[in-house]
Amino acid sequence: MTTGAWTETFIDDRRIGSALEKSAKPSKKAVTELLAKGRSLAGLTPEEAAVLLNAEGEEARAAIFETATRIKNAIYGDRLVFFAPLYLSNYCVNDCVYCGFHSSNKAVRKKLTMDEIRGQVRLLIEMGHKRLLLEAGEDPVHNPIDYLLEAVDTIYSVKTDKGEIRRLNVNIAATSVEDYRLLKARGIGTYQLFQETYHRATFERLHRGPKGDYRRQLYAMDKAFEAGIDDVGLGVLFGLHDWRFEALGLVSHAEYLSKAFGVGPHTISVPRFRPAASVELTPGFPVSDEDFLKLIAVLRIAVPYTGMIITTRERPEIREAAFRIGISQTSAASSTTPGGFGQKGEQGVEQFALSDKRTLDEIAISVMKQGYTPSFCTACYRKKRTGGTFMDLARPGDIQEFCTPNSILTLFEYIEDIASPESKALGMEIIRKSLESIENPTIKEETEKKLERIRRGERDLYF
Numbered sequence: 001m002t003t004g005a006w007t008e009t010f011i012d013d014r015r016i017g018s019a020l021e022k023s024a025k026p027s028k029k030a031v032t033e034l035l036a037k038g039r040s041l042a043g044l045t046p047e048e049a050a051v052l053l054n055a056e057g058e059e060a061r062a063a064i065f066e067t068a069t070r071i072k073n074a075i076y077g078d079r080l081v082f083f084a085p086l087y088l089s090n091y092c093v094n095d096c097v098y099c100g101f102h103s104s105n106k107a108v109r110k111k112l113t114m115d116e117i118r119g120q121v122r123l124l125i126e127m128g129h130k131r132l133l134l135e136a137g138e139d140p141v142h143n144p145i146d147y148l149l150e151a152v153d154t155i156y157s158v159k160t161d162k163g164e165i166r167r168l169n170v171n172i173a174a175t176s177v178e179d180y181r182l183l184k185a186r187g188i189g190t191y192q193l194f195q196e197t198y199h200r201a202t203f204e205r206l207h208r209g210p211k212g213d214y215r216r217q218l219y220a221m222d223k224a225f226e227a228g229i230d231d232v233g234l235g236v237l238f239g240l241h242d243w244r245f246e247a248l249g250l251v252s253h254a255e256y257l258s259k260a261f262g263v264g265p266h267t268i269s270v271p272r273f274r275p276a277a278s279v280e281l282t283p284g285f286p287v288s289d290e291d292f293l294k295l296i297a298v299l300r301i302a303v304p305y306t307g308m309i310i311t312t313r314e315r316p317e318i319r320e321a322a323f324r325i326g327i328s329q330t331s332a333a334s335s336t337t338p339g340g341f342g343q344k345g346e347q348g349v350e351q352f353a354l355s356d357k358r359t360l361d362e363i364a365i366s367v368m369k370q371g372y373t374p375s376f377c378t379a380c381y382r383k384k385r386t387g388g389t390f391m392d393l394a395r396p397g398d399i400q401e402f403c404t405p406n407s408i409l410t411l412f413e414y415i416e417d418i419a420s421p422e423s424k425a426l427g428m429e430i431i432r433k434s435l436e437s438i439e440n441p442t443i444k445e446e447t448e449k450k451l452e453r454i455r456r457g458e459r460d461l462y463f
């Protein structure tokens with residue numbers, strides 16, 4: 001536990017510990033009441049989320065899942081947004097024990113040139129991607145801010161006959177307000193940074209280098225907000241500390257951001273530890289599939305408005321189960337090696353191993369068979385629906401009025417430009433059903449008109 005005012009943070013170990021202790025073996029009544037509150041889209045405090053995390057038994061589990069499913073559908077409908085990570089450089093001065101890019105790994109490093117970035121982006125566009133997540137290790141010499149800014153410009157500049165990248169989210173190390181301002185001015189979408197673990201002693205034990213500063217990591221979002229970035233993404237690496245503590249760390253962070261800035265996290269990511277070459281760590285708190293799915297569902301109930309992200313770290317069957325209980329965004333057809341797209345076999349230093357190696361089209365087919373609409377939508381930040389404006393739409397579920405037609409339009413672009421015959425057939429059926437589900441006659445009519453314009457060759461139409 002932290003002692004003394006100078007080390008205090010909004011993550012209060014005592015509060016989290018006591019919430020978990022007091023809610024051990026919760027009554028059925030307590031669980032039922034909190035699920036009713038969850039269904040009202042009001043979200044949960046850390047103390048309330050602790051009750052659900054501690055609820056045991058099949059009946060409670062089924063009720064938690066059912067509530068999470070309802071909430072995801074009430075807010076975001078049945079769209080599932082796709083993106084891909086783009087790793088620019090695996091140079092890193094930090095020695096995080098769980099990451100393949102850690103500095104004591106002496107394998108040869110790779111940093112993409114602007115030409116190589118253009119090549120990778122072309123490949124991603126050809127696959128159908130419109131939304132990327134830029135990733136790079138922390139290294140002021142090899143990956144200075146000027147390199148990252150030039151990369152952002154380069155990525156946005158690539159146009160092919162299959163389209164362009166329309167939203168670039170960024171996941172780089174905690175940095176200065178000035179650097180965040182520069183990134184914001186380049187038109188980035190969400191700024192993502194994971195706390196990895198909210199447990200301070202564990203954090204300090206597992207990190208060496210500038211990232212070892214717990215407070216720098218924890219308050220990076222404050223600096224991003226100060227710089228005008230108002231969409232931020234949180235996450236932890238599950239497996240480093242007790243998963244219940246970490247889940248409550250996320251809920252506490254969301255609560256803090258909401259109070260301090262009036263804007264909760266735009267996204268929450270839930271990566272679980274995965275092995276990587278040269279990583280010797282055996283995670284102290286492995287999270288079973290069963291607990292993993294439960295924590296996703298509880299986070300969805302506790303922070304209902306947030307975009308929840310799962311990546312290709314996870315096996316297809318876990319991803320599919322997670323889509324049903326709250327995940328709203330997913331990576332597809334990823335590589336965690338700089339320059340890894342389009343390469344076969346040995347590719348160099350990877351950040352972690354992937355479990356889902358299917359192509360984007362194969363993943364699109366599988367989610368459509370589950371009844372979801374693959375979406376390549378990037379409309380909100382381009383329409384200035386960010387920060388508080390986004391929250392005002394997402395909290396009551398009104399964002400769906402935009403998500404549904406935009407998912408239809410971007411899926412139709414994908415069908416026209418890229419899809420295999422199988423995904424084309426499934427996609428047209430999904431579009432037909434989704435169109436039927438639009439209740440507002442004006443939006444429905446506008447969507448139909450835009451579909452017709454896309455059929456005639458126009459692109460990038462959105463609400």
Ligand code: SF4
Pocket residue numbers: 092093094095096099100101102103136137138173211
């Ligand atoms: Fe570097 Fe990030 Fe990997 Fe740590 S987790 S070694 S900061 S790339």
Ligand code: SF4
Pocket residue numbers: 079081375377378379380381399402403404406
């Ligand atoms: Fe995301 Fe906004 Fe598009 Fe919905 S409308 S998918 S929230 S960008």
